Amino acid sequence: MQRLGGQEALVPRPRGSLPKVCASSLAAIAIAGFLLLSPEMSCGLVAMVILVLTLGPLLHGLCLLAEEMFCHANTRYRGRGLLHPMLAACGLGGRTLLAAGLAGLLLYLDGQPLPEKSQCWTLLLLASALYPLFKTLGVLGPSEVEVSDICEGRKMNVAHGLAWSFYLGYLRLVLPRLEDSIAAFRATHQAGPFKGRGSRKLLILVPLNANIAHKLEDEDNNIRFHDNLPNTEIDRAGVRGRVYKHSVYSVLDEQGKAHECVVEYATPLLTLYSMSQESSAGFGEPERRQQVLLFYRTLQDILEQSLECRNRYRLILLNDEHEEDPHFLSKVILRHLQQQEKEEFCLTPPPHREMAHPFATHPTAPPMKGDWHQPDPMSREPTLMFSLEKPQPLREAVESTDHYQGTT
Structure with a gap:
C-alpha cells in the first residue's frame, strides 16, 4: 500500500452510484403513491410526464445538430459518417429516443382518457419548447458535480x-x-x-x-x-x-x-x-x-x-x-x-542445520558406514529448485522387458 498516515483521508475516491439509487428510490415511491391514490389515470399521466421530460432534450438536440451540420461538419467530423457521430454527440442517442417512443406507445395503448386532455397536450408542447431555451441559457445546465463526474468517468481531466x-x-x-x-x-x-x-x-x-x-x-x-x-x-x-x-x-x-x-x-x-x-x-x-x-x-x-x-x-x-x-x-x-x-520480507530460506543420522541415538540403531553428514531430506524446509536445462519433447514408451520363452 502506498498511502501512509492521513493520505487516505486526502485522496478523493471515485464517485459511486448512490445518486442513481436515490433517484430510483424517489421515483419508485412517487409512482407507487400515485398508483394508490388514482390508479385509473396513473399510466396515462406517467406516460405524459415521460414525454415532457424526453421531448425537451430531443428538441434541444436538434438545435445542437443544426450547429454541427452547418458549421462543423468538415472540421470536427471530417465529412465522413456524419449522421451517426453527430446524433450521438448532440444527445440524440438511443436511450432518449427509446424512452420517448415507449412513453408514446404507452399513452396510445392506455384506454383511460386523461383529465382535461387539451390542457395536457398544451402543457406538453409548451414545456418541450421552453426546455431548449433554458438549457441553452444554462439554467438547466449540468452542475459542477455532474461535470466532474463526467470528466473523471471518461478520463477527460x-x-x-x-x-x-x-x-x-x-x-x-x-x-x-x-x-x-x-x-x-x-x-x-x-x-x-x-x-x-x-x-x-x-x-x-x-x-x-x-x-x-x-x-x-x-x-x-x-x-x-x-x-x-x-x-x-x-x-x-x-x-x-x-x-x-x-x-x-x-x-x-x-x-x-x-x-x-x-x-x-x-x-x-x-x-x-x-x-x-x-x-x-x-x-x-x-x-x-x-x-x-x-x-x-x-x-x-x-x-x-x-x-x-x-x-x-x-x-x-x-x-x-x-x-x-x-x-x-x-x-x-x-x-x-x-x-x-x-x-520488506526476507525471501531467502534460513540456513539448514546439519542433522545427525535419525537412527544414531536409537538403541537398536544399525551400524553406520562412514561419516553421516547429509541431513534427512524429509526434514529440510521446502525450497524452490529451478532447472536450467531446456525442456525435452515427450517420448513414447519403449518396451524394454525381454520375454524369453525357451525349453530345457
Whole structure:
C-alpha cells in the first residue's frame, strides 16, 4: 500500500452510484403513491410526464445538430459518417429516443382518457419548447458535480493526461533500469549508500499545492544533495541517446545519521502550478488542488497495474498544512523509508542445520558406514529448485522387458 498516515483521508475516491439509487428510490415511491391514490389515470399521466421530460432534450438536440451540420461538419467530423457521430454527440442517442417512443406507445395503448386532455397536450408542447431555451441559457445546465463526474468517468481531466504522460514518457522508461543504475553507483562509491531495500526505490513527491522547489535542500536543510546516478540514455522520439538522470540525496534523521535515497518531485505538477498562474487557463487554486489529488490517484492506479514499475517506486503525497515545520519534508521521507523497510520480507530460506543420522541415538540403531553428514531430506524446509536445462519433447514408451520363452 502506498498511502501512509492521513493520505487516505486526502485522496478523493471515485464517485459511486448512490445518486442513481436515490433517484430510483424517489421515483419508485412517487409512482407507487400515485398508483394508490388514482390508479385509473396513473399510466396515462406517467406516460405524459415521460414525454415532457424526453421531448425537451430531443428538441434541444436538434438545435445542437443544426450547429454541427452547418458549421462543423468538415472540421470536427471530417465529412465522413456524419449522421451517426453527430446524433450521438448532440444527445440524440438511443436511450432518449427509446424512452420517448415507449412513453408514446404507452399513452396510445392506455384506454383511460386523461383529465382535461387539451390542457395536457398544451402543457406538453409548451414545456418541450421552453426546455431548449433554458438549457441553452444554462439554467438547466449540468452542475459542477455532474461535470466532474463526467470528466473523471471518461478520463477527460487534465490530471489524467498528465499522469499517463508522466508514466508513459518517463516512469515506464527509467524505473526498470533504476536497479542497475543504483548497482553501478554503489560500485563506484565506497561509502556504501543504499543499505536498505526501501532506499533503492524512486521516491516521487506529490505536494498538494503543486509548488515545487528545484533543489530539495532549499525546502529542508536536513536534506543534502549527495550525487547523481549514472545517466540513462535511451533513443526516444528521434533523439539519439536522450539522457535521463536521477539525483541521490542524504536525509539526516534526529541523530544526524544520513540515509541515502533517490527522490524527486513529480515533474507534471510544474504544469499544473503554471496553469494556475495564467489567467487565460481558467485554472484557479481550488481546481489545481483537485487536479493534484486526481493526478496522485490516477498515477497510483496506473503504477499498481504496471509490471515494469512494480516494487521500484513509492508515491509520497505531501500535505501543505505543515509548512510551518522546517523539517517536515525530511521527516516524511524518513517515515516512508522506515515503513518500507518494515514491509520488506526476507525471501531467502534460513540456513539448514546439519542433522545427525535419525537412527544414531536409537538403541537398536544399525551400524553406520562412514561419516553421516547429509541431513534427512524429509526434514529440510521446502525450497524452490529451478532447472536450467531446456525442456525435452515427450517420448513414447519403449518396451524394454525381454520375454524369453525357451525349453530345457
